[in-house]
Amino acid sequence: MEPTYLTLILIAGGIILLAIFFHYVPFFLWLSAKVSGVRISLIQLFLMRIRNVPPYIIVPAMIEAHKAGLADITRDELEAHFLAGGNVEKVVHALVSASKANIELNFQMATAIDLAGRDVFQAVQMSVNPKVIDTPPVAAVSKDGIQLIAKARVTVRANIRQLVGGAGEDTILARVGEGIVSSIGSSESHKSVLENPDTISKLVLRKGLDAGTAFEILSIDIADIDIGKNIGAELQMDQANADKNIAQAKAEERRAMAVALEQEMKAKAQEARAKVIEAEAEVPKAMAEAFRSGNLGIMDYYRMKNIEADTSMRETIAKPTGANTQKPI
Template structure:
């Protein structure tokens, strides 16, 4: 009795395990959904997807979506190849459907190439339909009159599908727009003309074709705000005047130092000459004594010389003004 009861349980358990394994490797209901949707795919192909580690629940819904959208050129092998290459099958199919509805030319090869290049192809198609607005950081520029202006711009861009692979991104757009703003303000005669006509900046920047080689097409550049900054010209003139003053002070100090050095040199020479005179005066008595011994100088010549010296001293004393030390110069 027990054997009769155990045998059906084993059979039922085996059947259940078989069905679980079968429905795991052969997604019957997914095949049925594809069949109802008009997508031709066999159970063997679904089983082989499992063997190749390709999820059928990713490939088959994508095939159904493409078939319902009228994209009959996309095959199962192409979707599998793109998945195994590391691509996003769902995003690619969504992008192709959106591009088809918006009359945007986008092939499967281009879409997969954009996706494998690391860009979100579905977002790119959405940006082609709905342009994106990019706000630039504050751009500082100086007009010819030396007044600094700080401008902010809003750039409206649309994705360029054909340039997404190999094209530059948003950073390049922002850099080029900032360069164009600086060039436009810098070529203005004065800051007032820029404040009066800010659209002149956007017109000049748009004429330069800044979107060349990028993944975007610039639709418009609008100046959102312009603020007045510092007076750079006056600051530069002040800095130049200070620099010139410092140079003049350095040159004057150099001349003063040279004059002081020359004065010290002249004093040294005067001291040297005075020392030579004193030394020469010290030699006079010796020379007179030697002249007495040699007979070249007589006693009368000596007294005559002394009289001349006394007469010279008396004349010098007479020529000097008389100074009374007790007199008060304020009382005179």
Template structure:
């Protein structure tokens, strides 16, 4: 019984060691490379395992490049690019596609594009098959005050030499939108733009908007032009409303000043009446003082009263009958 268990244990150890040997010494992968015309030793494959580089990725990339007739790619360069965080498979796909399309793309340039964060294989495909980018609606106002809303389709092709450090699609769309606004804004009338929308494309293309970008603009086509608001009329209405509000504010200010002046005059009139009443109140006091000092006698006072009565009687007689109040 013990001998049977010992045999199966030994067999299990042998199987584990066999799979470990195949893992660190990929004989099948080496044989596949050999029959594909790629010269690589088993020692190099083992060292790849030690350097944490998957041998299958490197060997398959070498086989693909060799079958495409690209013999300038070295194993050390592929390993270095993988260890730098690059995508070996994408780089080799891009080199093969570029070679088939007669595009000048070196291994150093492809790895630089890949390490810059761009998809080098997609860039090569875009260079062969241009991409169409739809711009968002761009609103602009012609000189006659009419707003136009334009949509454009920009056909771009990737520029391999400018992919590293070149601006992206957002910059291209922003520049195209700026060019559309400038072109419509310089038009005398919105009717001219509606009659000849390709004039916008010509003006925008002449500005060289693809300078410093990772793309080459092939064409700009105006897909749609819609009429928006009458901005000129809206501005005039707003200006008229503002002028009206200013005039109303000034009129209200003048009215408030007039009311304040009226109140001030009323206060002055009340002050004058108070002074008159105060002066009239001093007359009896003055007469009483004259009596005490002997400057005014009783007869003088009676004569003054007779004169006042006589004056009142003459005023009453001199009044016309129409001035007299009607008695019911």
């Protein structure tokens, strides 16, 4: 019985050792690389495990590059790019696609694009198959005051050399929108824009909107133009209403000043009448004092009364007819 247990233990130990060996030394992966013509040793595969570099990513990438004729890509470069946080598979796919499409792209540029956060493989595909970007509705006003709402379709191709540090799609859309607004705004009439919408795309293309971006604009096509509001008429109406409100405010101000001036004049008139009444009240006192001092005689007093009566009669005669219709009480 003991030899049987020992045999089982030896078999189990052998299986464990083989599992450990094949885990740290991917023999079948090495065999696949050997058959594909890629030179790599089992020791290098073991050292990849020690360096926490997955051989199942590096070796297939080396095989793909070797089969595509990219012999200048080395294992050390692929490992360094992986340790830097790059995507080895996309870089190799991009290099193979660029090589087949006769696009100039080396390993250093591809890894730089990948580490910059851009999808280098998608960029190569976009260089071969241009991408169409639809702009949101752009509203602009022509010189005759009519608003036009335009939609454009921009065909772009990736610019490999500008992918690192170049602006993205949002910048392209913003510049195209700005060009559409400028083109419509410089038109004398909205009818001319509706008749020849291609003038917008021609003017926008001449501006070189793809400068400093990661794309090359191939064409700008106006997909749709709709007529919006009559902005010029609305602005004139708003200006007229504003002028009317200003005029009303100024008229109200003048009316208030006139009312205040009238009240002031009435107050002054009342004050003058009060002074006259006060002065008239002093006349009897002055006459009494004149009688006492002998400066006024009785004949002088009668002459003064006669003059007052004569003056009152003349004023009554001078009044228009019907002025004294009120009966005395």
